[in-house]
Amino acid sequence: MESTLDIFVKAIFSENMIFAYFLGMCSYLAVSKTVKTGLGLGVAVIFVLGVTIPINYLLENYVLKEGALEWLNPAYGVNGSSTINLSFLSFIMFIAVIASIVQLVEMLVEKFAPALYGALGIFLPLIAVNCSILGGALFMQDRQYSTMTDAVAFGLGSGIGWLIAIVFIAAIREKIRYSNVPPALRGLGITFIITGLMGIAFMSFMGIDY
């Protein structure tokens, strides 16, 4: 059985959202031109993952999973007479939770922390359609974490891993502006290849025995 710390470290390094699963690549490529914006989006991703994963975890375990409605009536449980399995609804429930939480968070941050809104504001709407958020929820469902703490550790770890990836690539892209890249590779092409090389580097973390 993995400990919570294992899940956290694994989510940051060897199962990094970008380098191992390519989740959130669209915004990763579009917003990584400078370190400052990359950092802003990365913090927003950690924030939203940290909020949505626990909510989706509760939803999964008390509503959607096979027999999860046992708390309503024992007959709906796994061994009950009329087991209910709502897992086919999980996509639409997860995305609805994510979209509404993002909207809610945006309004709350705007009202109560205008300074933070100034920094994160433009990134929050982008995040509703960032694959890493929905991907986090789906991985959480797939791997069936046993406790809420594990799920939160996984969410925060994935967010931090994503932040590390986008800040690194943004720093490299800032420097690469001064190098002589072949014209056809400039911009997108070289970013892909660098990300691939960074992915190979990050794979060395897989050798760590958890």
Add this chain to the structure above:
Amino acid sequence: MSESLEKVKAPSEPLFSKKNKKLITDPLSDNNPITIQVLGICSALAITVQVEQAFFMSASVLFVLIFGNLSISLLRNLIPSRVRIIVQLVVVASLVIIVNEVLQAFVPDVSEKLSVFVGLIITNCIIMGRFEAFAMGNKPWPSVLDAVGNAVGYAWILLVVAIFREVLGSGKFWGMEILPQGFYEMGYMNNNLMILPPMALIVVGIIIWIQRSKNPSLVEEH
């Protein structure tokens, strides 16, 4: 947006007029969703280890994009613009649920391999991008053509990357051995690196490189 709105005002044009043909052919190369617009990368890279997965993924995206674009285009005058993202997400999510159930029923092993990536079609930027940029402002028929063009543009990149990775990485095509045994006896070895995730990025990088050296107008400044 205003430009595309004017386009469809022309009275009763033929089903496959020049403009409509362009809707299909443009996304195949000069305006390819993956290599030029950089949309939908997430899933494109993760499921290209085998051709079979790439094929089913492309077929799913084709289905979701056609029916999604069609529904959004039919609903375009009813959707209040403040909540349009949520409406779009609900439309995609329902279509993806259908796709997921069909895959689980008929090709369970592929569905198992695609795991979370079927669900991630929901947040595939190509789909939201086409809804936002095209279906919200155009009539149903051009929207369907636009969907076909973009989905096929997505599919061919996926299949090319998958063919490279599967043939070089495991010597197979669609799960069948295609390299003659003699190769291995002469000392040829499968390149295991091709199966690992980072190589997908590098293969796409090379496709972008080739495409841009052929068509210098696509080259970016930095």
